[in-house]
Amino acid sequence: MDSKLIQAYSHWFTIISNLLLIIGIFSFIRLSKERRTDIHYCLPFLIVVFTVFYENLGAYTNYNFEFKKTVNAYLGNTEYPKFNLWLFNLTKRQIGVILYLVLIKSWLEPSERKYMTWMIYIFIAVTGVIQLSGIEPLYLNQPIIFTIGANMILIGSGLYFIGLITVEQYLIRNPLRLLSFWQMTFIMFAFTLSYISSVALLYLYQVNPVLGNTLQELGMAVQLFNLGVFTLTIASPLLPTIFEKEPSYEFS
Numbered sequence: 001m002d003s004k005l006i007q008a009y010s011h012w013f014t015i016i017s018n019l020l021l022i023i024g025i026f027s028f029i030r031l032s033k034e035r036r037t038d039i040h041y042c043l044p045f046l047i048v049v050f051t052v053f054y055e056n057l058g059a060y061t062n063y064n065f066e067f068k069k070t071v072n073a074y075l076g077n078t079e080y081p082k083f084n085l086w087l088f089n090l091t092k093r094q095i096g097v098i099l100y101l102v103l104i105k106s107w108l109e110p111s112e113r114k115y116m117t118w119m120i121y122i123f124i125a126v127t128g129v130i131q132l133s134g135i136e137p138l139y140l141n142q143p144i145i146f147t148i149g150a151n152m153i154l155i156g157s158g159l160y161f162i163g164l165i166t167v168e169q170y171l172i173r174n175p176l177r178l179l180s181f182w183q184m185t186f187i188m189f190a191f192t193l194s195y196i197s198s199v200a201l202l203y204l205y206q207v208n209p210v211l212g213n214t215l216q217e218l219g220m221a222v223q224l225f226n227l228g229v230f231t232l233t234i235a236s237p238l239l240p241t242i243f244e245k246e247p248s249y250e251f252s
Contacts, residue, residue, distance in 0.1 A: 002063075004063055005063050008062050009059050009063075017051070018056070020052070020231045021052040024234050024235075040106060044103070046099065050099065051092075068081065068083075069082075083140075085142075094145065097150075097153065101123070103187075104153070104157060105117065105156070107160050107183075109167060112159050154191060154192065169247030180246055183229055186222065
């Protein structure tokens with residue numbers, strides 16, 4: 001086997017994320033039909049599958065330079081053929097943000113879900129206008145799009161935590177035994193850290209490469225914790241004594 005291909009897929013982040021995907025698939029298959037169609041299980045499963053897919057595709061683009069160069073040329077990027085920002089802009093910073101917003105919406109009270117619906121529509125519309133107008137091409141950094149998406153995620157997470165301390169159904173439960181609490185905590189932490197990284201990472205790599213690399217590795221670790229919580233969510237019906245049922249839904 002090609003040594004470069006092995007090297008591309010031998011990073012600790014890629015290995016652990018693939019293992020989480022295997023655990024997630026195994027757990028999802030064991031769920032009842034009712035739970036496999038419930039958004040609180042199928043959406044975390046979709047996020048895990050989608051995230052591991054684009055991370056593996058990212059590793060492949062670093063292995064197959066000609067493929068990456070061809071895609072960049074098709075998008076009009078001949079100046080930076082080594083960049084694969086187009087992949088992560090489309091998947092992580094656009095489609096991924098929409099999936100997270102839908103997930104957050106599913107945990108909110110019905111009266112607050114309309115706000116998330118409008119944010120999703122606005123994000124899709126603004127992203128399309130910014131890209132089609134050429135303000136932020138798909139193949140370059142997209143700080144405006146990422147800032148809008150990250151702030152919407154933080155607003156949605158804030159709405160959840162406000163409900164956690166004000167809604168009676170949440171007050172009578174132990175938040176540390178609610179998977180929604182851990183999901184929102186790591187989502188908020190991950191996007192906060194990603195936002196800081198997007199602003200400071202290039203500067204840090206210039207003035208302090210070690211700190212810049214550490215910040216990037218920390219971001220990967222937080223993303224793995226995020227995937228781990230989603231995997232645990234999928235497997236939670238198999239661990240009935242550990243977690244409490246969420247107040248927003250009950251199974252018959």
